[in-house]
Amino acid sequence: MLKILKYSFFDLIRSRWSIIYFLFYFITGMVLLYLSHDVSKAIVSLMNITFILTPLIGTIFGVMNFYNSREFIELLLAQPVPRKRIFLGMFLGISISLSLSLLLGMSLPFIIYGLFLSGQVMSLLILITSGVFLTFIFTALAFYIALVNENRLKGFGMAILVWLFMAFIYDGIFLLSLFLLQEYPIEKFAIAMSLFNPIDLSRILIMLKLDISALMGYTGAVFSKFFGNNSGMLISFLALTIWTVVPVLLILKKSFKKDF
Amino acid sequence: MAIENAQPFDTIVVSPGRYVEYDIQIDKPLYIIGIDHPVIDGDHKSEIVTIMSDSVLFKGFQVQNVGLSYIKDWAGIKIDNRDYCIIEDNILLDTYFGIYLKKSDHIVIRNNYLKSVAKNEVNSGNGIHLWYCEDILIEKNQITGHRDGIYFEFVEKSRIIENISEGNLRYGLHFMFSNHDDYIGNTFKNNGTGVAVMYSEFILMKNNNFVDNWGTANYGLLFKEIYDGELSGNKFQNNTTAIFADGSNRIKIINNEFRSNGWAMNIFGNCMDNEIAYNNFISNTFDLTTNSSRNRNDYHDNYWDQYAGYDLDKDGIGDVPYRPVRLFSYLIGKIPEAIILLRSFFIDMINMAEKVAPVLTPQSLLDERPRMKLNIYD
Amino acid sequence: MIEIKEIRKSFGRLEVLKGFDFSLSEGKITAVLGPNGSGKTTLIKSILGLVIPSGGEIFFDGKPIYKDWEYRRRIGYLPQIAKFPENLKVKELFKLIEDIRGEKGNSEPLIERFSLDSFLNKKLRQLSGGTRQKVNIVLTFMFECPVYILDEPTTGLDPIALIRFKDLILERKEQGITFLVTTHIMNLVEELADELMFLLEGQVYFRGTHSEMKEAQQEENLERAIAKILEKEYAENS
Numbered sequence: 083m084l085k086i087l088k089y090s091f092f093d094l095i096r097s098r099w100s101i102i103y104f105l106f107y108f109i110t111g112m113v114l115l116y117l118s119h120d121v122s123k124a125i126v127s128l129m130n131i132t133f134i135l136t137p138l139i140g141t142i143f144g145v146m147n148f149y150n151s152r153e154f155i156e157l158l159l160a161q162p163v164p165r166k167r168i169f170l171g172m173f174l175g176i177s178i179s180l181s182l183s184l185l186l187g188m189s190l191p192f193i194i195y196g197l198f199l200s201g202q203v204m205s206l207l208i209l210i211t212s213g214v215f216l217t218f219i220f221t222a223l224a225f226y227i228a229l230v231n232e233n234r235l236k237g238f239g240m241a242i243l244v245w246l247f248m249a250f251i252y253d254g255i256f257l258l259s260l261f262l263l264q265e266y267p268i269e270k271f272a273i274a275m276s277l278f279n280p281i282d283l284s285r286i287l288i289m290l291k292l293d294i295s296a297l298m299g300y301t302g303a304v305f306s307k308f309f310g311n312n313s314g315m316l317i318s319f320l321a322l323t324i325w326t327v328v329p330v331l332l333i334l335k336k337s338f339k340k341d342f
Numbered sequence: 343m344a345i346e347n348a349q350p351f352d353t354i355v356v357s358p359g360r361y362v363e364y365d366i367q368i369d370k371p372l373y374i375i376g377i378d379h380p381v382i383d384g385d386h387k388s389e390i391v392t393i394m395s396d397s398v399l400f401k402g403f404q405v406q407n408v409g410l411s412y413i414k415d416w417a418g419i420k421i422d423n424r425d426y427c428i429i430e431d432n433i434l435l436d437t438y439f440g441i442y443l444k445k446s447d448h449i450v451i452r453n454n455y456l457k458s459v460a461k462n463e464v465n466s467g468n469g470i471h472l473w474y475c476e477d478i479l480i481e482k483n484q485i486t487g488h489r490d491g492i493y494f495e496f497v498e499k500s501r502i503i504e505n506i507s508e509g510n511l512r513y514g515l516h517f518m519f520s521n522h523d524d525y526i527g528n529t530f531k532n533n534g535t536g537v538a539v540m541y542s543e544f545i546l547m548k549n550n551n552f553v554d555n556w557g558t559a560n561y562g563l564l565f566k567e568i569y570d571g572e573l574s575g576n577k578f579q580n581n582t583t584a585i586f587a588d589g590s591n592r593i594k595i596i597n598n599e600f601r602s603n604g605w606a607m608n609i610f611g612n613c614m615d616n617e618i619a620y621n622n623f624i625s626n627t628f629d630l631t632t633n634s635s636r637n638r639n640d641y642h643d644n645y646w647d648q649y650a651g652y653d654l655d656k657d658g659i660g661d662v663p664y665r666p667v668r669l670f671s672y673l674i675g676k677i678p679e680a681i682i683l684l685r686s687f688f689i690d691m692i693n694m695a696e697k698v699a700p701v702l703t704p705q706s707l708l709d710e711r712p713r714m715k716l717n718i719y720d
Numbered sequence: 721m722i723e724i725k726e727i728r729k730s731f732g733r734l735e736v737l738k739g740f741d742f743s744l745s746e747g748k749i750t751a752v753l754g755p756n757g758s759g760k761t762t763l764i765k766s767i768l769g770l771v772i773p774s775g776g777e778i779f780f781d782g783k784p785i786y787k788d789w790e791y792r793r794r795i796g797y798l799p800q801i802a803k804f805p806e807n808l809k810v811k812e813l814f815k816l817i818e819d820i821r822g823e824k825g826n827s828e829p830l831i832e833r834f835s836l837d838s839f840l841n842k843k844l845r846q847l848s849g850g851t852r853q854k855v856n857i858v859l860t861f862m863f864e865c866p867v868y869i870l871d872e873p874t875t876g877l878d879p880i881a882l883i884r885f886k887d888l889i890l891e892r893k894e895q896g897i898t899f900l901v902t903t904h905i906m907n908l909v910e911e912l913a914d915e916l917m918f919l920l921e922g923q924v925y926f927r928g929t930h931s932e933m934k935e936a937q938q939e940e941n942l943e944r945a946i947a948k949i950l951e952k953e954y955a956e957n958s
Contacts, residue, residue, distance in 0.1 A: 085820050093807070123625065126685070134687050153803030159770050161820055162793035253688035257673070257680060264677050272679045285686060305682055306558075338787075341731070341771040 086158065086168055090175025094147070100183050103139060107132075107187025115195045121202045122292055128188065129209055129288050133281050134249055136213045137220040140180060141245040144224025147176050149234050156342050169225075169337045173330065177221045181214045188213065205291045212284030215322045219280050220245065222329035229336050252279050269304040277318070280325045287318055348372055356380045356403070364388045364409070370395050376402035379433055384408050389416040390437070398427045406435040415467065417442035418456075421449060429454065439467035440488065447476040451483060458487040460511045468493040469510065472500070480505060490516040491533065498522055506531070513538045513564075514555075517545060525550060530562075536581065540566040549575040556582050562603065565590040565613075572596075575719060578603055584626075587613050596620045597719050605631055605671070614638040620717045623647060623666070627684075630707075631671035637707035641666065645713040653714045664712035667703045669696035721746050721781060721867060721898060722767060728775035729762055736762045738922035739776060744867070749889070749899040751909045754919035755950060760902045761800065763919070764869055767900075768797055793821070796863060800871040800902075802856035806845035810836065810855055813844060817859060825862030833884050834858060849876040857885060861892075868892070870901045874908060886912065906943045918946070920953060 094100055110131060114124040148155075151172065158168045188210055189197075197203060224241040231237035256275050260268055276282040290309050308314045345368060348354055353373040357380065364384040368374065368391065381404045384390040388409045391400065398421075405418040418437030421427055421444065428450045434440045440456040443449055451470060460466030469485035470492045472478060478500040484507075485491040491507030494500070495518040502525035507514035514530035515537040517523065524546040530536035536552040538561075539545055545568065552562035562581035563573070567589045576598045578584035584603040585595070588610045595618045600606035606626040609616070611634020622645045623629045629646055643659075644666075651660035670689050673680050683689050696703060722744040729737040736759045744750060752760045765771040767778060769785055769792065777784055780791040804813055818825050831837060834854040839847065847855065853876045860868065874882055889899065889912060903909060909916065909930075916933055918926035926933060926949070930942060937945035 089816060089819075093805070120625075130685060130687075130690070151805065154805040156770070156799065156803050157805075157817070158820065160768050160792065160795075160797040160799065161817065162789055162791075163820060164789040250688050250691070253683055253686045257683060257688070260677050260680050264679075268679050272682050276682060282683075282686065286682060289684060339772060342765070 084171070086163070086171030087175045087178070090147075090151075090172045091179050094143075094176060094179040095182065099143075100179055103180065104183040104187040106135075107184060108190055111188055111191030112194075115191055121192070121195070121197065122205065124192075125202060125205050125209055125288070126292060129285065132184075132188075132209065132213050133216065133285055136184065136216045137245050137249060137281060140177070140217045140220030141224040141241045143176055143180060144173075144221040145228045145238050145241045147172070148225055148228035149237065159342055165337045166334050169229075169333055170330070173222060173225050173333060176225075177218045180217045180221065184213050184217060185210055202292075205288060208288050208291050212287060212322065215326060216280060216284060218326045219322070219329065220248075222326065222333060226329050226332045226336065229333060229340060248279055248281050253282065256282070273305065273308050277321045280322055283318055283321060287315070345369070345372065345374075351397075364390050366391045368393045368395060368398050368400070371397035373399040374401070374403075375399070376404075376432075378402075379404040381406060384418075386410065389414075389420060391419045393419065393421040393424055393427055396424045396426050398424070399430070400432065401428070401430045402432065404433040404435065405437065406433075408437040408439070410438050410465065415439050415442060415471070417467070417471070420444065421446045425449070428452070433457075437467070439471050440469040440485070441471070443470075443472045443475050443478065445474045447478070449475070449477075450479045450481070452479070452481045454483045456483065456485045456488070460487050460489055463489050463511055466511060468516075469507070472497045475500065479503070484508070486510065490514075491530075492516065494518065494520040494523065496520060500524075501526070503527055505529075508532055510534065516540075517542045520545075524548070529553065530555065532556075534559075535561045535564050537562075538564040538566070539568050539571065540564075541568065543569045543571070545571040547571060547573045547576060550577075552576060552578045552581055552584065554580045556580055558582070561586045565593070568593065573598060577601070578606070583608050585609075587616070589613065591615050593617075594619075597717065598622075599719075600624065600626055600629075602626065604628065608632070609639065610634070611636060611638075616640070617642075619643045621645070622716050624716075628668060628671040630666035631675055632667060632704065632707065633675045635702075635704050637704045639707075641707070641709040642711045643713055643717070644709050645716050646709065649712045649714075651712065658714050660712040660714055663708040663710045665697065665700060665703065665708050667707055668693050669703055672703050722900075723779040723782075724763075724767075724776065725779075726776035727763070727766060727773050727778065729759075729766060729771060729773050736922055737766070737773070740922075740924045742917065742924060742927075744898060744900060745915055746898050747893070747896045748914040749893060749901060749912050750915045750917060751913035752900065752902045752917050752919060753909065753946065754925075758919040759922045760919055761871060764797075764871055764900070764902065767869065768792065768795065793823075794865050794867060796860045796865040796868040798856060798860040798868065798870040798873050800875070802852045804844045804852070804855075807843060809841055809843055810847075811840040813855070814859065814862065821863065823863065826864070827858055827862040830858040830861055830888075833888065834881060850878055850881065853877055854881060857888075861888065865897075867898045867900070870899065870903075872903055873901065874903065874905055906946070910942055918949065920949070925949065 111128060114127050118124050192206055223244055227241045228237045276286055286309055290306055309318060350370045356376045358378040360381040360383060362383045362385050364387045379402055382390055384407045386407050386409050390405050390408055408416050408418055417439035418434040419429055420442040423445045425447045429441055430452045432454045434456045436458055441451055456469045466489040468490040469488040470480060472494050474496045476498045481503045483505045486509045488510050489512050491510040491514045493516045497520040500523045504527040506529045508531045510533045512534045514533035517539045519541050521543040526548045529551040531553045533555055536555045555562050560582045562578045562584040565587040569591050571593045573595045574597045579601045581603045583605040584600050585607045589612045591614045593616045597620050599622045601624045603626045605628045606623050607630045609632050611632060616639040618641045620643050624647045646664050646666060649660055649664045651662040653660055670693050724742040726739045727737050728739045754760050762771055766773050785791055814827050836854055839851060915929060917924060934945050937948045939945040939948060
């Protein structure tokens with residue numbers, strides 16, 4: 083697996099897309115920091131961008147890479163290598179290389195600017211961690227979708243639809259259901275809803291770290307209490323982990339059955 | 343003590359030291375001056391100094407450890423129904439109530455330092471507490487760790503100048519049924535709420551700083567049923583809600599700066615004829631929210647950093663009006679739980695859509711003359 | 721060596737392999753023939769584990785191959801259409817496969833045999849179809865295996881390369897290596913194959929030597945014998 087991971091990783095990291103992706107975060111981070119001169123503001127703005135872009139890039143790279151590597155996959159399948167190593171290796175190769183671009187692109191501007199003076203290390207750490215989680219989750223989902231769909235166009239469309247749903251439509255349904263259920267105590271419902279969407283979950287984790295929790299008023303105190311303490315944190319990261327592991331298991335399961 | 347032997351208008355000079363004493367009654371006009379802050383320790387027994395005469399100067403003491411009573415409002419220094427006194431340069435530590443004025447007029451409270459360690463609102467008193475007073479000057483005091491930093495109830499024509507009220511449990515400054523008072527150049531920092539003005543008229547609020555009043559139910563400045571005030575030249579920074587106004591009318595809110603607050607203003611629908619002009623709104627999560635779809639206040643000539651209009655005629659005023667109420671802040675008013683969606687992509691999108699074509703937010707709430715650049719104050 | 725029992729495979733409603741037994745004769749070259757869609761490639765891919773059969777079992781050296789992968793070390797596979805990661809150089813591709821298999825291949829004599837020296841530093845996407853097929857052949861034969869499975873191996877090869885390729889196969893056969901080959905080129909079958917297996921509609925229609933085949937169809941020529949089978953089939957279907 084490590085060999086395939088290594089190949090897949092270096093193949094991507096050498097491509098200009100990784101560099102563009104890295105530069106995007108690097109430049110955006112620099113601009114935000116030096117324009118606002120406020121680390122916590124920069125983190126919030128970066129968060130808005132990250133939580134749309136990271137899943138999108140993960141989705142696109144996951145699908146494209148799978149379809150573009152079909153030849154490679156078929157070559158590998160005839161070699162004495164178990165299937166799960168091939169797919170796991172490729173998936174990890176993409177996810178890790180994307181995460182590396184993200185990690186460097188995001189942390190370097192803050193290190194240059196002097197993050198360690200600001201006391202916002204934890205927020206940035208959570209932002210990067212959830213960005214990495216989102217990369218893994220959406221790459222895995224996209225990979226799975228590509229694995230299921232022979233038709234590239236269909237696979238690509240479906241993966242984008244999943245991204246759109248998670249990044250946008252889900253919150254619309256969320257808001258609508260809050261509106262319809264407003265007669266009832268809905269804080270617990272809202273917490274559950276956010277656990278079911280990794281993008282929402284990541285967003286809430288960072289906002290609470292940035293002390294926006296006070297904006298949430300009395301109702302927010304319930305959210306704050308849940309997500310803010312250690313066990314809430316643990317549950318949230320557990321949820322993110324489940325979000326990562328389940329699509330990977332699906333990939334493995336599908337990979338055993340698929341004909342090439 | 344010396345008070346008994348003194349003649350009216352004598353000066354008593356107290357040398358440094360520690361005196362465990364309480365229920366000291368000053369019943370004739372005297373100048374009582376401490377050197378190097380002699381300590382009067384009440385040993386948590388009772389009230390410490392009670393002024394029961396006009397024209398007393400009480401200066402330069404450290405008064406500490408007032409007893410706690412749920413029936414009597416024991417204080418570090420109390421003036422009961424007397425006038426023309428000065429309380430100056432004292433340090434008050436762990437006093438239940440710090441300085442307590444009851445039906446007293448023409449008093450100066452200057453340059454005192456009051457510190458207590460209030461843990462909850464029930465077992466704590468106010469720093470400077472005034473009840474039925476007139477013409478009081480409260481100047482350059484520093485008050486921390488009380489329930490309310492300064493408390494006014496039925497206080498007329500008084501001035502609160504350049505005090506620092508910090509870290510008080512409930513309010514930094516609290517007006518109840520008090521009219522024609524001014525507070526100028528004070529700093530209210532990290533209190534439950536910076537200043538609460540309730541059931542009062544003609545309050546002048548000028549050049550104060552409202553900073554870091556941050557928390558779930560915290561405000562920079564709270565208005566409840568007040569009329570004809572002026573709020574100008576103040577700075578509001580890092581408050582959860584900078585101004586919360588409920589049933590407040592005919593107030594001029596001008597030349598203020600709102601920076602990095604959660605909500606700059608939450609103006610309820612029952613507020614009328616207020617003028618909000620020449621303010622700067624910078625980096626607030628929400629500039630304005632309201633719970634009504636009608637607007638009866640006048641917004642003009644403010645600078646809103648989120649304004650995205652243009653100024654073709656270059657007169658410094660945007661050519662299209664600005665709508666300061668975002669759809670999302672309106673929604674939160676209806677469904678508070680929706681705050682969990684703050685800063686999500688979906689919310690950004692519907693905010694944008696609402697900005698282009700308002701459906702839910704108040705149609706008539708707009709600033710017709712949004713400034714392109716920051717309003718500059720002298 | 722390779723034993724197949726009651727193998728079945730359907731893609732959706734389409735039944736491609738309809739359940740037959742087959743065992744590969746050791747040390748011989750067996751040619752799998754049949755019209756398009758008769759199940760040749762599916763059969764080969766099933767043996768390699770690329771396609772998962774819907775029924776039946778496949779054994780390699782007596783052990784079922786399902787969920788096994790080590791056995792593939794002993795099968796050299798030459799795929800029909802050479803599919804490679806296009807951004808790799810030829811040299812890198814050889815290196816990569818060696819790396820993944822964890823064994824050193826003996827590529828130099830093969831590179832020399834097919835005159836690929838000048839292409840080693842070219843990227844795969846720059847190569848012509850014939851050259852790609854040569855690369856494909858080197859990649860397959862650089863590892864020594866007891867069995868080789870070749871799917872349309874001569875596609876795109878020029879006459880010289882073809883001759884060298886046939887020599888290569890015969891040399892290996894001398895060493896006792898077993899081959900399973902699919903092809904449409906009857907010359908190649910006649911020249912190389914020891915045994916024929918004719919697949920038709922997912923079944924083994926015929927199994928035997930050339931002469932047995934010709935005899936059965938009463939034709940002098942292999943190509944005609946096959947054409948005759950197919951014509952019969954068409955007539956039955958229409």
